[in-house]
Amino acid sequence: TFLLISHTVHASSTPSTATAAKPVQLEVYKSPTCGCCEEWISHLQSHGLKSNIHHPDDLNAIKNRYRISPQYQSCHTAISPDGYVFEGHIPAPVITRFLAEKPEGAIGLAVPGMPVGSPGMEMGDRFTPYDVLLLKSDGSSAVYIRITSLTQTF
Numbered sequence: 001t002f003l004l005i006s007h008t009v010h011a012s013s014t015p016s017t018a019t020a021a022k023p024v025q026l027e028v029y030k031s032p033t034c035g036c037c038e039e040w041i042s043h044l045q046s047h048g049l050k051s052n053i054h055h056p057d058d059l060n061a062i063k064n065r066y067r068i069s070p071q072y073q074s075c076h077t078a079i080s081p082d083g084y085v086f087e088g089h090i091p092a093p094v095i096t097r098f099l100a101e102k103p104e105g106a107i108g109l110a111v112p113g114m115p116v117g118s119p120g121m122e123m124g125d126r127f128t129p130y131d132v133l134l135l136k137s138d139g140s141s142a143v144y145i146r147i148t149s150l151t152q153t154f
Contacts, residue, residue: 024099025050026086029062030076037076040089040120047092051078063087072110072135084108085135089118091152094132094145107135109144117150125150 026044030037032055041051056062062077066085074088085108086095098109110133111118117127127150134144145152 023048023050024080024096025052026078026080026095027052027054028076028078029054029056029059031055031059034075036089036114036120038120039122040076043119044092044095047096049092049095067107067139068110068135069139072112072133072141074110074112074114080108085110087135088112089114089120090132091119091147094147098144103134103144105137107137109133110135110141118147 026049028037028041028051030053041053044051059077063073066077066079068077068085068087072087076088078086080086080099084099084102084106086098087108088111090109090111094109098106111130112133114121115128115130116123118130129146129148131143132145132147133141135141
């Protein structure tokens with residue numbers, strides 16, 4: 001029985017090992033002078049997500065192309081290889097979870113604005129709880145996860 005349990009645990013851990021071996025590369029669109037965006041990109045990299053950085057002349061055109069309504073916008077936009085949108089200071093583990101789940105009818109996630117304590121917006125022990133929103137293809141949103149402490153982001 002012990003070997004069967006051990007084998008089952010090993011088998012269930014195989015997909016995460018395969019995912020870790022092939023990191024996701026996000027296309028990140030940001031201003032060339034935005035320091036908090038650079039900090040967010042470092043956060044992604046520390047969690048195994050890669051990024052290819054772009055500095056478009058018109059960042060709003062990128063947000064419009066990917067249907068990110070103004071109420072969901074932040075300072076940077078990331079696009080996954082399969083076209084999902086990640087707007088703002090979303091914790092890397094939440095992005096990884098979303099990419100594993102691929103919720104039906106979703107175009108991506110957003111953290112509107114720049115909440116204190118979100119990845120890239122660290123200010124010592126200061127923290128403001130915030131929602132990571134699920135952006136839906138019909139233009140609406142729903143709370144995907146509520147971040148209530150710094151420990152949820154790392």
